[in-house]
Amino acid sequence: xxxxxxxxxxxxxxxxxxxxxxxxxxxxxxxxxxxxxxxxxxxxxxxxxxxxxxxxxxxxxxxxxxxxxxxxxxxxxxxxxxxxxxxxxxxxxxxxxxxxxxxxxxxxxxxxxxxxxxxxxxxxxxxxxxxxxxxxxxxxxxxxxxxxxxxxxxxxxxxxxxxxxxxxxxxxxxxxxxxxxxxxxxxxxxxxxxxxxxxxxxxxxxxxxxxxxxxxxxxxxxxxxxxxxxxxxxxxxxxxxxxxxxxxxxxxxxxxxxxxxxxxxxxxxxxxxxxxxxxxxxxxxxxxxxxxxxxxxxxxxxxxxxxxxxxxxxxxxxxxxxxxxxxxxxxxxxxxxxxxxxxxxxxxxxxxxxxxxxxxxxxxxxxxxxxxxxxxxxxxxxxxxxxxxxxxxxxxxxxxxxxxxxxxxxxxxxxxxxxxxxxxxxxxxxxxxxxxxxxxxxxxxxxxxxxxxxxxxxxxxxxxxxxxxxxxxxxxxxxxxxxxxxxxxxxxxxxxxxxxxxxxxxxxxxxxxxxxxxxxxxxxxxxxxxxxxxxxxxxxxxxxxxxxxxxxxxxxxxxxxxxxxxxxxxxxxxx
Numbered sequence: 001x002x003x004x005x006x007x008x009x010x011x012x013x014x015x016x017x018x019x020x021x022x023x024x025x026x027x028x029x030x031x032x033x034x035x036x037x038x039x040x041x042x043x044x045x046x047x048x049x050x051x052x053x054x055x056x057x058x059x060x061x062x063x064x065x066x067x068x069x070x071x072x073x074x075x076x077x078x079x080x081x082x083x084x085x086x087x088x089x090x091x092x093x094x095x096x097x098x099x100x101x102x103x104x105x106x107x108x109x110x111x112x113x114x115x116x117x118x119x120x121x122x123x124x125x126x127x128x129x130x131x132x133x134x135x136x137x138x139x140x141x142x143x144x145x146x147x148x149x150x151x152x153x154x155x156x157x158x159x160x161x162x163x164x165x166x167x168x169x170x171x172x173x174x175x176x177x178x179x180x181x182x183x184x185x186x187x188x189x190x191x192x193x194x195x196x197x198x199x200x201x202x203x204x205x206x207x208x209x210x211x212x213x214x215x216x217x218x219x220x221x222x223x224x225x226x227x228x229x230x231x232x233x234x235x236x237x238x239x240x241x242x243x244x245x246x247x248x249x250x251x252x253x254x255x256x257x258x259x260x261x262x263x264x265x266x267x268x269x270x271x272x273x274x275x276x277x278x279x280x281x282x283x284x285x286x287x288x289x290x291x292x293x294x295x296x297x298x299x300x301x302x303x304x305x306x307x308x309x310x311x312x313x314x315x316x317x318x319x320x321x322x323x324x325x326x327x328x329x330x331x332x333x334x335x336x337x338x339x340x341x342x343x344x345x346x347x348x349x350x351x352x353x354x355x356x357x358x359x360x361x362x363x364x365x366x367x368x369x370x371x372x373x374x375x376x377x378x379x380x381x382x383x384x385x386x387x388x389x390x391x392x393x394x395x396x397x398x399x400x401x402x403x404x405x406x407x408x409x410x411x412x413x414x415x416x417x418x419x420x421x422x423x424x425x426x427x428x429x430x431x432x433x434x435x436x437x438x439x440x441x442x443x444x445x446x447x448x449x450x451x452x453x454x455x456x457x458x459x460x461x462x463x464x465x466x467x468x469x470x471x472x473x474x475x476x477x478x479x480x481x482x483x484x485x486x487x488x489x490x491x492x493x494x495x496x497x498x499x500x501x502x503x504x505x506x507x508x509x510x511x512x513x514x515x516x517x518x519x520x521x522x523x524x525x526x527x528x529x530x531x532x533x534x535x536x537x538x539x540x541x542x543x544x545x546x547x548x549x550x551x552x553x554x555x556x557x558x559x560x561x562x563x564x565x566x567x568x569x570x571x572x573x574x575x
Contacts, residue, residue, distance in 0.1 A: 026045065026050055026054065027054050027055060027056045028056060029041065029045065030042070030045065030050065030054050030055075030084050031055075031056055031080070031082075031084075031087065033045070033106075034084045034087040034088040034106060035087060037099075037102045037103065037106070039102050039105050039106055039109075042106055042109060042110075043109055046109055046110070046113045051114075052084055052085070052109075052110040052111075052113045052114055052115040052116075053083055053084070053085075053114075053115060053116050053119060054084065055080065055081060055082065055083060055084075055121075056080035056081075057080040057081045081121050081122050082121060083115070083116070083119050083121055083192050084110055084115065085107065085110045085111070085115040085116075085117070085192055085196075086121070086192045086195060086196060086201075088103060088106045088107050088110060088202075089103075089107060089196045089201040089202045089203070089206075090196075090199070090201050100202070100242070103202055103205070104202075104204075104205040107202065107205040107206060107209070108205055108209050111206065111209045111212055112209070112211075115192075116192065117192055117193040117206070117212075117214070117215075118191050118192060118193060118215070118218050119191070119192050120189050120190065120191055120192075120220075120221060121189070121190060121192065121195075122187040122188070122189060122190075123187060123188055123189070123190045123195070124187055135349075135383065135384075135385050135387060136385075136387050136391045136392055136394070136395035136443070136447075136452060188221070189220075189221040190220060190221070191218070191220035191221065193206070193214075193218075193226065193229075194220040194224055194226065194229040195220075195229075197226060197229040197230045197232070197233060197278060198229045198230075198232045198233060198234065199233075199234055200233045200234045200235025200236070200239065200308075200316075202242075203241065203278055204241050204242045207241070207281055214226065214285065216282065216285060216286060216287045216288070217287070217288060217291065219293075222293055222294055222295075223292075223293040223294030223295075224293045224302070225287065225288065225291045225293075226282055226287060227279065227282045227283070227287040227288070227289065227291065227299065228291060228292075228293055228297070228298075228299065228302050229302075230277075230278040230279050230282055231279060231299050231300075231302035231303040231306070231321075232302045232303075232305060232306050232307075233278065233306060233316065234306060234307060234308045234316060235261060235308070235316060236261075236262065236306065236308070236316035236317035236318055237277060237278070237279055237303055237306065237316065237317075237318045237321040238262055238263070238275070238277065238316075238317045238318055238319065238320045238321055239261040239262055239277060239278075239317070240261060240262065240263055240275060240276060240277065241276045241277055241278060241280075241281060243261030243262075262317055263275040263320070265319070265320060268320055271323035271324050271326070271327035272324075272327065273324070274320060274321065274324040275320060277321065279321055279325075289325075289328070289329050290329070290331075290332070292337070295337050295338050295339065296336070296337040296338030296339070297337045298332050298335060298337075299325055299329070299332060300322070300325060300326070300332050300333070300335075300343040300346070301337055301341070301343060301346050303318050303321060303322055303325065304318070304322075304343060304346040304347045304349075304350055304368060305346060305349075305350075306318060315350055318368070319367055319368070319371065322368055322371055322372075323371055326371065326372065326375035327375070330375060330376060333372060333375050333376050333377045334376070334377060334378050334381070336381075339384045340382075340383060340384040341383050341384065342377070342378075342381045342383070343372055343377065344369065344372050344373075344377045344378075344379065344381060344389060345381070345383045345387070345389070345392070347368040347369045347372060348369065348389055348392035348393065349392070350368070366424050366425075366427060366428045366431075369389070369428060369431065369432075370428075370431055373431065373435060379432060379435040379436075379437050380435075380436075380437060380438065382441075382443075385443055385444050385445070386441075386442070386443035386444035386445075387443045388437055388438065388441050388443075388449075389432050389437055390429075390432060390437050390438075390439060390441070390449035391441075391443055391447070391449050391452060393405060393425060393428060393429055393432065393449075394449040394450070394452040394453035395452050395453075396425055404422060404425070405422065405425050405426060405429060405453060405491050406422070406453070406484070406487060406488040406491050406492075407422040407484070407487075408422060408480065408483055408484050408487055422487075426491065429491070429494065430494075433494060433498055439495050439498045439499060439500045440499070440500060440501050440504070446506050446507045447506070448500075448501075448504060449495075450492075450495050450500050450502075450504075450512065451504070451506065451512060451515060453491075453495075454512055454515055454516050454527060454531075455515040455516070484523070485526050488523070488526065488527075488530075489530065492530060496534070502531060502534040502535060502536055503535060503536055503537075508542050508543050508544070509541070509542045509543045510542040510546075511531075511536055511537070511540050511542075511548065512531055512536055513528060513531045513532070513536045513537075513538055513540070513548040514540075514542060514546070514547075514548045514551050516528055516531060516548075517538075517548040517549070517551040517552035517555075517558055517562065518551045518552070519558075524552075524555070524557075524558050525557050525558055525561045528548070528552075528558060528561045528562060528565075529561060529565070532562075532565045538562045538565060538566060539566070548562060549562050549563075
């Protein structure tokens with residue numbers, strides 16, 4: 001039986017159910033009480049000796065769950081495995097009328113009767129409908145439930161971008177019922193208190209509870225301490241201590257709970273002070289600021305990895321916390337994890353970690369990069385795949401529209417090269433170029449930043465346009481396209497001013513013109529002309545004897561542009 005809000009607050013009715021079906025009903029009553037704020041019935045059950053750790057699903061539900069799995073996002077097809085304490089703190093599921101006072105009362109009651117702060121439970125996870133590797137130029141096809149890997153891979157190879165689940169089903173259809181099958185979900189293990197901190201849930205009643213002494217260095221199944229989990233708060237590490245994740249969820253109206261969870265940044269103008277946040281509270285209690293998890297990640301890595309599952313997702317607010325931590329613990333700024341990823345790389349990966357680019361505010365990673373560099377971060381470090389920070393920013397444009405260095409922000413009511421994520425990305429590029437980051441650096445795959453930019457920047461829009469049958473342009477008007485040409489020229493000129501090698505060759509001896517000519521949109525024509533004006537030879541052959549003209553074969557606009565250039569040089573090749 002499942003208990004509704006009306007039923008769970010009717011104490012006499014609940015008592016009647018208990019008299020008839022006590023052993024079977026208690027777990028569900030506990031679940032409903034913590035769901036709906038049934039303070040009175042919860043108090044009565046706990047006082048009667050009912051365990052504060054009772055769940056609908058028993059302990060053997062953990063069987064077969066990998067303890068070392070690292071999940072970046074979570075969801076809950078079934079939350080029967082939640083412990084009452086986690087459920088009580090997770091008030092996003094509560095009905096109207098729930099108050100923080102009521103929630104605090106439940107949390108305190110559970111703790112007073114012995115709720116296990118460190119109990120481990122399985123959490124369903126889903127890696128996202130728009131999955132991307134956190135590293136440039138590395139994308140691994142991952143199918144959502146019901147979509148075969150081979151079909152989804154074919155979609156990627158044809159279109160060059162990941163479909164979200166709904167667009168995919170609209171185009172290809174999906175007759176599978178697997179989405180509703182619990183067996184399709186995978187699980188990872190979490191610790192109750194660590195999960196409360198990571199999910200941005202109500203933590204203050206736990207910290208304030210009399211008689212509770214936290215094991216500050218207790219490790220969850222991923223090796224994270226409480227402080228490391230607090231840095232991962234999906235609400236944002238800058239949130240004040242008495243606020244929770246639901247305070248950001250405008251679509252959930254919870255009376256007397258929702259409010260702005262963040263302090264006024266003007267009250268903290270320097271990095272020497274930090275608002276009363278979970279991080280501040282744990283540090284004041286003596287948490288080890290230099291602790292690392294099983295992957296060697298420290299506070300800064302986790303702070304910069306924080307993820308919010310709002311729809312669309314937003315980058316959690318962390319700037320006050322980041323400035324404070326780098327000023328107090330400067331050694332962490334240039335300390336990589338066990339895989340060689342530095343905090344600077346993690347900040348650049350922030351954009352890529354989100355499943356959909358359109359919900360991301362790039363201003364947060366931009367400011368994080370600037371703050372790290374100001375704190376002494378080495379801008380020249382490479383990640384485990386040989387990428388420097390320019391490789392990351394060059395690959396932004398392969399995610400979605402309005403996200404790349406050379407894009408412009410346009411909508412029906414606004415068209416500008418000075419607003420939106422592309423403008424923020426260009427500001428970030430200026431910061432990196434001012435630091436003298438090598439524009440010709442090759443990663444382990446032999447790719448330079450400019451090759452990644454030319455080969456993938458804007459590719460999402462180009463291939464999206466092709467899919468929709470718009471072969472001539474990816475923009476709605478010539479004016480917008482002209483603005484895009486001008487902006488793209490400025491970005492490429494910045495690379496040129498830093499000494500980029502326009503005549504570089506990769507391991508297959510292909511030129512930049514080979515890479516560009518293979519695309520099929522109006523950006524390709526403009527880019528071909530730009531590269532030829534910089535001396536890139538359209539007749540240069542790769543190791544297979546192919547020229548850029550061969551790469552463009554079948555695309556009349558690009559072929560024509562290359563032929564016109566050859567004609568001007570007196571080198572026209574018969575076709």
